[in-house]
Amino acid sequence: MFWALIHRHLWRHKLRTALTVLGMAVAILAFLLLQAVVEAWYRGVNSAADNRLVVRNAVSLTFSLPLSYLQTIRQIPGVNGFTYMSWFGGIYIDERNFFPRFAVGPGFFELHPEFVLSESERLSFHREKRACVIGKRLAEKYGWRIGDQIPIKGNIFPGDWSFVVRGIYRGAKPSTDESLMVMNFDYLNESLKKTMPVRADRVGSFVIRIAEPDQAAHISRLVDREFKNSQAETITETEKSFQLGFVAMTKALLVAIQVISVVVVLVILTVLANTMAMSARERTTEYVVLKTLGFGSGRIAILVMGESLLLALMGGALGTALAFPAGDAFVRAVGGLHDFIIPPALIGLGAAAAAGVGVMAALIPMIRVMSMSIASGLRRVG
Amino acid sequence: MSETGQPGAPDHLLVEITGLCKSYTRGEEVIPVLEDITLGVAEGEFLALMGPSGSGKTTLLNILAGLDRADRGALSVGGLDITELGEVDLAAWRARHVGFVFQFYNLIPVLTAYENVELPLILTPLSRAERRRHVDLALSLVGLTHRRDHTPSQLSGGQQQRVAIARALVTDPTLIAADEPTGDLDKVSAEEIMELLARLNAEFGKTIIMVTHDPRAAARARRVIHLDKGALLAN
Numbered sequence: 001m002f003w004a005l006i007h008r009h010l011w012r013h014k015l016r017t018a019l020t021v022l023g024m025a026v027a028i029l030a031f032l033l034l035q036a037v038v039e040a041w042y043r044g045v046n047s048a049a050d051n052r053l054v055v056r057n058a059v060s061l062t063f064s065l066p067l068s069y070l071q072t073i074r075q076i077p078g079v080n081g082f083t084y085m086s087w088f089g090g091i092y093i094d095e096r097n098f099f100p101r102f103a104v105g106p107g108f109f110e111l112h113p114e115f116v117l118s119e120s121e122r123l124s125f126h127r128e129k130r131a132c133v134i135g136k137r138l139a140e141k142y143g144w145r146i147g148d149q150i151p152i153k154g155n156i157f158p159g160d161w162s163f164v165v166r167g168i169y170r171g172a173k174p175s176t177d178e179s180l181m182v183m184n185f186d187y188l189n190e191s192l193k194k195t196m197p198v199r200a201d202r203v204g205s206f207v208i209r210i211a212e213p214d215q216a217a218h219i220s221r222l223v224d225r226e227f228k229n230s231q232a233e234t235i236t237e238t239e240k241s242f243q244l245g246f247v248a249m250t251k252a253l254l255v256a257i258q259v260i261s262v263v264v265v266l267v268i269l270t271v272l273a274n275t276m277a278m279s280a281r282e283r284t285t286e287y288v289v290l291k292t293l294g295f296g297s298g299r300i301a302i303l304v305m306g307e308s309l310l311l312a313l314m315g316g317a318l319g320t321a322l323a324f325p326a327g328d329a330f331v332r333a334v335g336g337l338h339d340f341i342i343p344p345a346l347i348g349l350g351a352a353a354a355a356g357v358g359v360m361a362a363l364i365p366m367i368r369v370m371s372m373s374i375a376s377g378l379r380r381v382g
Numbered sequence: 383m384s385e386t387g388q389p390g391a392p393d394h395l396l397v398e399i400t401g402l403c404k405s406y407t408r409g410e411e412v413i414p415v416l417e418d419i420t421l422g423v424a425e426g427e428f429l430a431l432m433g434p435s436g437s438g439k440t441t442l443l444n445i446l447a448g449l450d451r452a453d454r455g456a457l458s459v460g461g462l463d464i465t466e467l468g469e470v471d472l473a474a475w476r477a478r479h480v481g482f483v484f485q486f487y488n489l490i491p492v493l494t495a496y497e498n499v500e501l502p503l504i505l506t507p508l509s510r511a512e513r514r515r516h517v518d519l520a521l522s523l524v525g526l527t528h529r530r531d532h533t534p535s536q537l538s539g540g541q542q543q544r545v546a547i548a549r550a551l552v553t554d555p556t557l558i559a560a561d562e563p564t565g566d567l568d569k570v571s572a573e574e575i576m577e578l579l580a581r582l583n584a585e586f587g588k589t590i591i592m593v594t595h596d597p598r599a600a601a602r603a604r605r606v607i608h609l610d611k612g613a614l615l616a617n
Contacts, residue, residue, distance in 0.1 A: 001497065001504050008492035289488040292449060293502045293549075294477020296470055375441075375450035378484075 002299075006306040009283065017311065020275045024315020024354065025322060027268035032323040032342055032350045033330060034261035038254050040340045043175055045243045050213040052111065054242040055206040055223055058233040061245075064202035065232050067189075072226050073206055078219045081209030083107035086185065086202075089156035099138055101152065101181045103188040109133075111209050114172040115180075121146075121167030129187040132163035135178035136170045141332075144168075150181070157188060159195065174341070207239075265353050268315075272361035276308045280365030287369045288377030297370040304369055308362035309355065316354025320347055396557065396589050397423035397446055402455030404441055404612075415441045417612045419455070428583040428590045430603035437609040439593045440561055446591065447559035448476045460556055477505045481550030485562035487542040489534040489549075495521065496530040499548045506553065520548035524578060540571030547578060551588075558582070560592040564599045576602040 010017055055073065057063035067084065074082055085108065088101040106126065109117055117125075117133060125131045134144060144150065144165050152161045163183050171178045185203070192200040210219050220236035227234045237245075247254070280287070287300050323342050331340045404416040415438045423429050423446075431439040444450035446457060448464050457465050460479065467475055481502075489498045499520050503513045521527045524544040534542050543563060550558050560579065564572035580602045582588045592603060600606045608615040 001500065004497070005490070005493065012492055285488060286490050289484075289490070290501075291473070292476065292482050294473045294475075294505050296473050373450070375444050378444070378449065 002302065002306075006303060006310060009279070009303070009307055010310055013279075016275065020272060020311055021315045021318060023271055024268055024312055024357070025318035027264050027357075028316045028319030028350050028354055029322050029326055030264045031261045031353055032320065032346060033327060034257050034264070035346055035349065036323075036327060036340055036342050038257055038261075039343070039346065041247055041250065041254060045240055045247060048239040048243050049114075050216070050238065050240065051210055052239040053208050053210060053216060053220060053223070053236050054239055055208065055234050055236045056204070056242070058224075058235045061204070063232065064199075064204055065206065065234065067201040067203050069227065069232075069234070070206065073208060073223060076219060076222050076226070078210050078212065078215050078222075079208050080211045081107060081111050082206060083111050084185065084203040084206045085182075086188065086204035087156065088152075088154075088183065088188065090152040090154050090161065092150065092152055097142075099179050099181060100177075101183070103185040104182045105185045105203070108182060108207075109169075111207055114176045115169040116172050117167050117169040121169075124166040125184070128164065128166060129184050129190070130162065130164050131166035132181055132183040133167035133169055134165055134181045136168055137178035138181060139165075139168045141179075157192065157196075157199075159191070265357060269357045269360055272308065272312060272357055273364065275311070276304065276361045276365045279307065280304055280369055284369070284372070284377060288372065288374055291374050291377070301366050301370055304366040305359065305362045309358035312354045312358030312361065313351075316351055319354075320350055323350075394425045395422040396425040396427070396460055397421070397591070398456070398458045399446065400456040402442075402445065402452045402457060404438070404445065404450070404452050415612050416445075416452070419612075419614055421607070421614060423589065423591060425589055426583070426587045428580065428602070428604045429592065430600040430606040431591065431593045431609060432595070432597075432600050432606055433609035436611075438612040439609045442609065443559050443561055443591060443593050447480045447482065447557065448472050474505075477502060478553065479556040481553065481555040481558045483543070483546050483550050483558065483560035483563045485565040487534070487539070487546045487566075489542055489545055491534050494531050494533055495526060495537065495545045495548075498534070498545055499552050502549060502553050516552050517548075520552040521545075523551060523582075524548045538571070539567050540574055543567060543571070543575050544578065547575070547582075551582065556589065558588055558590045560590060562593055562595065564594065564596055572596065572599065 055065070055069070057065050064086070070082065070084065073079060084105040086103045088103045090101055091097070092099070109115055109122055109125075115133075115135075121133065125133050132150065134150075139145070146165055146168065148165045150163045150165065152163065154161055163181075169178070170176075189200055208219075208223075210216060216238050220238075223236040224234050287303070290300060290303075291297075327340060327342055399419055399421045402416055402419040402421075403414070405412050405414040407413070419442060431443060433439045441450060445452050446459065448459075448467075452465065455465075456463065462475070464472065464475060489495075490501065493501070496517055499517045500513055503516060506513075508516065517530075518527065521530055524547050526541060526544050526548065529537060529541060529545075534545070537545065543566075547563075550560075558579075563579065564575050567575060576599050579590055579592070583590050583604070590603075592599070594600050
């Protein structure tokens with residue numbers, strides 16, 4: 001009977017209830033998407049390998065390092081693998097078609113086993129200078145196949161570049177980025193020797209693999225000591241802290257996104273609180289009658305709270321259900337967010353936010369109804 | 383049966399009120415509503431409280447039915463001093479001992495007639511089957527078994543008031559408190575409601591205390607007492 005009363009009260013004003021549920025759904029949807037964006041940003045950091053170190057210019061990531069450093073780095077005890085890479089940049093047809101592009105040295109795929117590539121594709125990539133390897137998701141997005149030509153207009157490295165797809169990798173884990181494009185560093189370097197010799201034989205960073213992850217700090221110190229007081233001093237750090245550096249650059253943006261996601265929830269809280277206040281005011285007579293019949297304040301509170309919670313949770317459930325297709329559409333629209341997923345923990349957070357809104361929205365009308373005396377309530381009725 | 387509003391006349395008093403006072407405050411102004419009311423209501427009595435607006439009759443009904451509290455004075459119902467009860471105990475006492483009938487019926491609009499009548503039984507330990515038996519009996523007493531699945535908006539005013547009376551009866555209360563039960567009804571419906579109340583009193587021995595402006599309604603009561611400016615007048 002109590003459930004029936006809550007349920008029927010809820011649908012007494014169908015349009016108002018539907019609009020409130022919709023508003024709640026949109027708020028939870030926005031909350032989940034915004035939080036998922038922030039989580040995606042950090043997820044790359046969490047999935048970083050702990051046996052890889054990144055060596056970069058101590059001044060800034062935008063400054064390069066001499067390729068010749070490789071000879072020194074490979075001699076350092078504890079290093080058992082290495083490669084190098086440069087951010088290629090460029091534009092594929094239009095700036096909106098953004099995807100990460102790196103010129104990589106030999107050993108890139110050996111050092112990054114999370115990018116799964118067949119042996120024949122790997123050989124083809126190394127054999128042909130203009131070859132490139134693309135991620136599965138990228139291939140699906142643009143409909144590229146092995147043998148296709150990809151024209152890139154250079155911006156960091158000016159010129160009209162063209163690459164041939166010789167491999168399509170897939171991620172070893174769901175969190176692996178399948179939207180990269182990598183091309184041979186040699187092709188870039190040889191072109192630069194002809195057009196801009198001053199920029200040739202320089203790389204953005206070195207990636208080294210170490211045998212013992214717990215030696216990371218020690219090996220980092222060894223590497224940096226080698227290049228101390230050189231023309232380009234280095235900072236060596238774990239891949240995780242390297243990626244955290246990227247995240248730190250966008251910290252203000254991430255904080256802003258998180259604040260907005262909370263503000264969205266607060267806005268819907270005020271909307272739901274207003275709805276509940278209106279509902280409770282309209283039902284003052286009924287609540288007074290229930291009190292008259294012997295229903296205690298606790299039971300009346302359950303009615304108000306139950307209605308508010310049900311309203312909020314219905315909206316929350318709808319918003320969560322919509323978050324998956326909306327998330328897919330969002331990723332397709334913006335691109336580049338390969339790690340964008342809505343994990344169970346985030347769904348739990350969304351449900352908690354919805355429940356919290358339901359509870360908070362009911363508080364004031366609930367207290368008002370509970371504290372109203374029967375005699376004054378009946379006078380209002382009459 | 384006593385013909386006066388004075389205490390002590392009838393035997394087996396169900397309600398005993400002595401020296402009861404009540405006032406309201408509006409800002410700093412104290413407005414007396416009931417002054418030194420002394421009254422006894424016998425078990426099985428059908429009492430009508432009459433008086434002009436503002437005379438305090440509804441306040442008196444509310445106090446003796448446990449809906450409001452007096453400032454001073456003694457009040458016992460069925461031998462229990464209800465002025466000593468806390469809010470929770472008073473609510474439980476009302477649920478068990480008092481059935482209410484209001485001028486505007488005050489049914490829950492989203493519930494059917496059956497569910498409205500069942501509402502007070504939710505607070506009892508009765509099983510669903512037992513509740514059904516009680517509700518069916520109450521609805522048959524008021525002649526509305528065939529409208530059990532109708533919501534209040536699908537019933538006439540008279541029918542709604544009969545549902546309200548069934549709701550008041552369903553717990554088999556010690557006392558029925560009716561506040562202007564015919565105040566919102568046409569003449570025919572009012573007559574039917576009064577007939578029903580009179581029958582409940584005569585056939586089932588229900589003690590009824592009714593506030594009314596309507597002399598025709600008051601005429602169906604066994605005793606009528608008048609209030610004016612918060613004081614009882616001799617009948």
